[in-house]
Amino acid sequence: MSQHSSVTRPRRLSDISHFEREVDVLIVGYGGAGVCSAIESARAGARTLALEAAGGGGGTTAMSTAHLYLGGGTRVQKACGIDDSPEEMFRFIMACAEDPDEEKVRLYCEGSVAHFEWLVSLGVPFKDSIFRERVVFQPTDDCLLWSGNEKAWPFRELAVPAARGHKVQMEGDAGPLLFRVLSEAAAAAGAELLCDTRACALIEDDAGRVVGVVATHFGREVAFLARRGVVLSAGGFAMNPDMLRRHAPELLTPGVVPIGNPHDDGSGIQLGSSAGGAAVHMDACFLSVPFYPPSSHTRGIFVNAHGQRFVAEDSYHGRVGDHCRRQPEGRAYLILDDACYVPSEGGREVIAVEASIEALERALGMPESALVNSVAFFNRFAALGEDPLFHKSREWLAPLSHPPFAALECSFGKTWYPAFTLGGLGTRASGEVLTEAGEVVPGLFAAGRNACNIPRSASGYASGTCVGDATFFGRLAGRSAAASPPWK
Numbered sequence: 344m345s346q347h348s349s350v351t352r353p354r355r356l357s358d359i360s361h362f363e364r365e366v367d368v369l370i371v372g373y374g375g376a377g378v379c380s381a382i383e384s385a386r387a388g389a390r391t392l393a394l395e396a397a398g399g400g401g402g403t404t405a406m407s408t409a410h411l412y413l414g415g416g417t418r419v420q421k422a423c424g425i426d427d428s429p430e431e432m433f434r435f436i437m438a439c440a441e442d443p444d445e446e447k448v449r450l451y452c453e454g455s456v457a458h459f460e461w462l463v464s465l466g467v468p469f470k471d472s473i474f475r476e477r478v479v480f481q482p483t484d485d486c487l488l489w490s491g492n493e494k495a496w497p498f499r500e501l502a503v504p505a506a507r508g509h510k511v512q513m514e515g516d517a518g519p520l521l522f523r524v525l526s527e528a529a530a531a532a533g534a535e536l537l538c539d540t541r542a543c544a545l546i547e548d549d550a551g552r553v554v555g556v557v558a559t560h561f562g563r564e565v566a567f568l569a570r571r572g573v574v575l576s577a578g579g580f581a582m583n584p585d586m587l588r589r590h591a592p593e594l595l596t597p598g599v600v601p602i603g604n605p606h607d608d609g610s611g612i613q614l615g616s617s618a619g620g621a622a623v624h625m626d627a628c629f630l631s632v633p634f635y636p637p638s639s640h641t642r643g644i645f646v647n648a649h650g651q652r653f654v655a656e657d658s659y660h661g662r663v664g665d666h667c668r669r670q671p672e673g674r675a676y677l678i679l680d681d682a683c684y685v686p687s688e689g690g691r692e693v694i695a696v697e698a699s700i701e702a703l704e705r706a707l708g709m710p711e712s713a714l715v716n717s718v719a720f721f722n723r724f725a726a727l728g729e730d731p732l733f734h735k736s737r738e739w740l741a742p743l744s745h746p747p748f749a750a751l752e753c754s755f756g757k758t759w760y761p762a763f764t765l766g767g768l769g770t771r772a773s774g775e776v777l778t779e780a781g782e783v784v785p786g787l788f789a790a791g792r793n794a795c796n797i798p799r800s801a802s803g804y805a806s807g808t809c810v811g812d813a814t815f816f817g818r819l820a821g822r823s824a825a826a827s828p829p830w831k
């Protein structure tokens with residue numbers, strides 16, 4: 344087990360002499376998935392206790408912007424004139440995802456409007472408005488954002504595009520507000536929370552059923568019995584270098600900045616694995632090269648070290664980041680002309696500015712004529728409003744013809760890439776943790792980044808799928824655990 348999370352193998356029930364508490368459902372980790380599990384479990388009448396390693400709940404969910412990827416015709420979509428249906432949302436997610444779990448995607452899309460209404464019923468505010476500029480997140484309290492690859496090729500041909508990024512109504516990052524409303528609902532439902540309590544081992548009975556958790560609480564080891572189920576909702580593993588080395592080594596590349604809370608150490612995934620749960624898609628991560636705003640940079644072209652384009656620049660920044668990573672030696676540059684370049688605070692470094700594309704090509708050390716030919720080809724068709732190679736939308740097409748020309752450093756390994764992990768335990772849609780052989784680990788459930796549900800790849804990621812998925816499948820896991828037959 345990793346020294347970064349100090350999880351140990353399961354304890355035998357017969358070895359536990361004293362239980363601090365006995366409950367029906369025990370939740371490990373109180374962020375987005377955990378608090379939603381707690382609400383549903385407590386509302387189902389189960390005695391529910393959440394253990395939280397930090398001094399308070401919230402986790403990465405409370406640090407987030409609080410975009411939730413929801414659709415199928417929510418109140419906000421309708422108010423903003425965005426046509427959507429569960430079927431189009433399903434088509435889009437299936438088209439984007441690598442190795443999607445069809446049953447989970449269908450459930451998520453068909454339950455999306457109801458999930459939105461559930462959040463509203465708890466008091467989570469969403470404004471009936473849309474922010475139309477191309478940004479990573481809107482600075483205002485507006486709700487809807489085109490937060491993925493919906494309008495980029497080939498996805499716009501595979502599903503009718505719709506804006507689905509729903510941000511909780513608050514200027515700036517709304518994660519704290521989202522978590523406050525959810526935790527108040529959990530408390531009102533009767534769920535209890537014990538902070539500064541870090542789960543470090545599961546407890547199994549003689550039949551191999553998970554029946555509790557051993558945790559450390561201010562240096563003391565304490566045991567908790569769960570009569571119906573344990574829900575693992577302890578977040579991802581971006582902060583565990585050992586696990587990253589093993590599963591997602593790209594996140595250790597210079598320049599990549601793993602983001603999340605300090606307890607994103609994979610302990611929940613390790614707890615699940617210790618009981619036989621199989622972790623899946625552990626190499627999957629969100630890996631982004633934020634190059635907009637300013638939105639005008641979308642008019643530029645991304646090229647690799649051979650001067651060749653490789654992605655539609657109107658794709659989501661996470662998809663572009665993933666494509667940059669896959670280029671030879673990770674080298675990637677955004678080429679802009681004077682008409683579309685806008686200096687931006689904290690933006691990508693300008694590594695060359697030249698009066699001609701020939702000079703820029705030389706400055707970047709590219710083979711002769713490589714960039715010149717790419718720009719000439721792009722310009723010829725852009726003037727006609729076409730992009731035969733990557734089908735960038737007309738609204739972003741204009742010849743790069745106004746000197747000087749600039750190259751922005753976007754190379755993977757040389758510049759800032761925020762990242763976090765997406766892999767987790769394989770589960771049924773109900774949250775039941777599965778073994779390698781596809782059998783249920785009795786008594787054990789997982790959700791949020793401890794599981795692997797909707798977001799499964801950098802190239803198909805859309806903002807809002809993590810918090811959307813954590814809250815949606817967290818609820819299912821809480822409900823399933825509460826409905827499990829009691830142990831003894």
Ligand SMILES: Cc1cc2nc3c(=O)[nH]c(=O)nc-3n(C[C@H](O)[C@H](O)[C@H](O)COP(=O)(O)OP(=O)(O)OC[C@H]3O[C@@H](n4cnc5c(N)ncnc54)[C@H](O)[C@@H]3O)c2cc1C
Nearest residue numbers: 372374376396402403404407409410542791792807809810
């Ligand atoms: C800056 C930032 C912004 C983001 N914005 C968005 C966004 O707008 N939309 C979106 O979809 N995604 C966003 N993400 C990703 C998203 O926030 C996370 O993937 C998601 O919130 C994870 O939810 P979770 O419930 O799985 O984990 P968390 O919310 O992190 O909760 C896990 C909890 O478990 C606790 N814990 C860990 N180990 C243990 C243990 N052993 N015992 C007990 N407790 C433990 C942690 O302290 C934490 O409180 C963002 C990420 C970052 C870093």
